[in-house]
Amino acid sequence: PKMNVLDFIVRVYVTVDDFYKKMFTPRSLRKRGMLPKALSDSEVITMEVVGEYLGFDKDIDIYKYFKNHWSELFPNMPSRTTFLRQAANLWNVKEKIWEEISSQVNSWLVIIDSIPIEVCKFVRAKRSRLFKETAEYGKWFGQTFYGYRLHIKINQIGMIKKYCLGPGNEHDIQYARYLLSDDYVGWGLGDRGYRSEEMRKELWDEQRLYFHTSLRRIDKKKSELPKETIKMLSGKRRLIETVGGQLEEQFNIKRTYARDLWHLMSRIIRKILAHTIAVFLNLTLKRDPLKIKSLVE
Numbered sequence: 001p002k003m004n005v006l007d008f009i010v011r012v013y014v015t016v017d018d019f020y021k022k023m024f025t026p027r028s029l030r031k032r033g034m035l036p037k038a039l040s041d042s043e044v045i046t047m048e049v050v051g052e053y054l055g056f057d058k059d060i061d062i063y064k065y066f067k068n069h070w071s072e073l074f075p076n077m078p079s080r081t082t083f084l085r086q087a088a089n090l091w092n093v094k095e096k097i098w099e100e101i102s103s104q105v106n107s108w109l110v111i112i113d114s115i116p117i118e119v120c121k122f123v124r125a126k127r128s129r130l131f132k133e134t135a136e137y138g139k140w141f142g143q144t145f146y147g148y149r150l151h152i153k154i155n156q157i158g159m160i161k162k163y164c165l166g167p168g169n170e171h172d173i174q175y176a177r178y179l180l181s182d183d184y185v186g187w188g189l190g191d192r193g194y195r196s197e198e199m200r201k202e203l204w205d206e207q208r209l210y211f212h213t214s215l216r217r218i219d220k221k222k223s224e225l226p227k228e229t230i231k232m233l234s235g236k237r238r239l240i241e242t243v244g245g246q247l248e249e250q251f252n253i254k255r256t257y258a259r260d261l262w263h264l265m266s267r268i269i270r271k272i273l274a275h276t277i278a279v280f281l282n283l284t285l286k287r288d289p290l291k292i293k294s295l296v297e
Contacts, residue, residue: 013042015272017042020097044086055251057257102161108186111154111155113151113172113190116145116254117147118254132265134167153167158290159280162179180211183207188211188212189233189236189237190211212225278295
């Protein structure tokens, strides 16, 4: 079954609000001051998630879309400035909701990889004053970019389970142990960039996690794994390419522009939450978890 946009907005709101009420009380987030009278936190997060799913890159575009098209659902729309401030201040709430949703699905297999995050166009990087202390030049399929690498871990159905941000010039393998630190007794997959016999041995000895990386033809002959198993694992590893493609094409994650690292991280977690909720809704509807684009007609 598919949903129209109205059904999608309602389902996202119910999902967000259920997890929000499960985890927070009205005064657990705001010890002092007035509680929001215009939009509830759940409504703001719903608008952000739906806006990201529909492909809006900027906060102002999300605000305008709902003000112009869905005012009957959100009659208490505040000023643009108030909305943007409330949305930005909820980054930690969005992260907690994402963690709670992703914890609903157990993982017997995890896959890790990275995605480049440009903070500005390459031709403007030398003149830009943004992110000078933390962003770096990196390579991605032969192209140079200026920014960061988003390191992510997904499970066997494509749900994002963990993420972190690193400078664009740091190698993926430096973040592998962090991404895999809470995985025990199962399988871990990565591409050739994560190949390290020392790390593979440590993960098995300490966590009973069998970490398998892409093999060259000559390596397959030496592997202790059967050919059928190697083929199955190679197919599973390509799931993260699907997820990376969705984050890039539908959620525009490579072009997550912001003026500082705090706002950049706030927008990244919003995109990750939107992707995770789409996977979660597919599961509840008994659809293929990664058929995200066709979820809404």
